[in-house]
Amino acid sequence: MGIQVVERTFAVLDALSGTDDEIRLGELAVRTTLPKSTLSRILATLTDLDVVARGAADGSYRLGPRARLLAGPGSFEEVLVRAARPELRRLVADLDEDLGLGVPDGHHVRYVDQVRSHRPVRIRDYVGERMPAHSTAAGLILLADLDEEEFAAYLSHPLDAYGPGTPIDPQALGAAVDEVRNTGRAWTFEAWADGINGAAVGIRSATGQLLAVINVFGPSYRFPGDRDRGQLGARLAAAADEITHRQTI
């Protein structure tokens, strides 16, 4: 496809990102499936370039200062929020319900923006908070994006209940995730809290990578209410596509 060693380099950087922990070379070899000699050579080059830094322990690595410099003006989330906001506002105007913008954060979903409807009965502000993936609609989208091994790792942790509708049975969660994989949409009914339902779709890059999630929430007595779920899902997907389009052109 492209330049092999450049693809490998970013696979290594991916393995190092998403955590501030130091990762040992052997663990990186497992995560990237590269021979240790190959990995050692790539890491040596990246260390010389300050993209990667040696950790405190021998043979351990982490992202270096130059990786951060690549982020440029504004964090990823600020750029995402700026790109998504206009479309999220239109969506709120259409649906007249609150919605949040979530990003993956380990086994959690973290909300980086929230757009409010004009309704007097609202969902409180969740920006900055992280919820376990199985407890929100946005989180189900993230879980559906995991491969089998990653999903099994998620299931190895206890599935705590957060609301009466939280899927705490691994098989129930697996079924819910399968449905998300099939339909591209996630629905929750009092999974996070009493009286709150949710719907979500993923926002992807032009090459299909999951970047963020649109999550609509509302009180159970009116959301989704008698709305046509197919139409609602299609509207969310259209908004997500529009955000994808805006980001990569």
Add this chain to the structure above:
Amino acid sequence: MGIQVVERTFAVLDALSGTDDEIRLGELAVRTTLPKSTLSRILATLTDLDVVARGAADGSYRLGPRARLLAGPGSFEEVLVRAARPELRRLVADLDEDLGLGVPDGHHVRYVDQVRSHRPVRIRDYVGERMPAHSTAAGLILLADLDEEEFAAYLSHPLDAYGPGTPIDPQALGAAVDEVRNTGRAWTFEAWADGINGAAVGIRSATGQLLAVINVFGPSYRFPGDRDRGQLGARLAAAADEITHRQTI
């Protein structure tokens, strides 16, 4: 030296960073001194990986979402750096020594900004790096903020030496931390490296939570030199208070 095409790849990414503008291939060829066919191939791979994105005009490129994902979520830090920078610059102008802005990062302190004095003899760039708390002045501020249990947990790890003055004896470290608790200031003498001394104070939110640390460092032969430590500490504390005030948390 390292892997040629990896070095070239980061030269390309450097040429694209620092701006939201789209840059044409010909201009990138000039900036990187690479042949256009080589450049085109590297850019094609980076575009496939979402590290780079095609611009609106043919043949123009800009950093893509994945470059930003490498930087990780850092919006708190960027807000902090923006808020602190003017006051840190004034402080550097007053003291004529380099200083860093550190944040807690597990049992480490991570430097998120560095402001340079005009001195020809300087301390190297530590932005993005994490040091064990007991090895820097900023870290002693963090340790002083821990409760007894947390501090005992820190002591359960080996206290490695990083410089001739690193407190590696648990009792010596405990005494140093007690002094920080009493005075609100931390002083180190060659704790991190040969020939480097440090002084630090914490930046707190309006409710008293420790957010970050101002850490001045300088070569031992001139810092703190014959400065009055009481006055120096008071100046650092005043700067920290000013930053707290500006944040209006």
Add this chain to the structure above:
DNA sequence: ACGATAGTTCCGTATTGTGGAACAGAGTAC
């Protein structure tokens, strides 16, 4: 229609990156 310029693709070549083997160092068990 023609020329200039920019960006893309092609393809023969050789230089570069590969990865298994060998090595060095550290930690552990006896």
Add this chain to the structure above:
DNA sequence: GTACTCTGTTCCACAATACGGAACTATCGT
């Protein structure tokens, strides 16, 4: 003290990947 295991690093013969100039395509100005 010795032997063994494990981890990370270095070496080096070799294969194949990346190279870059040439050729090509598209666009624009005259």
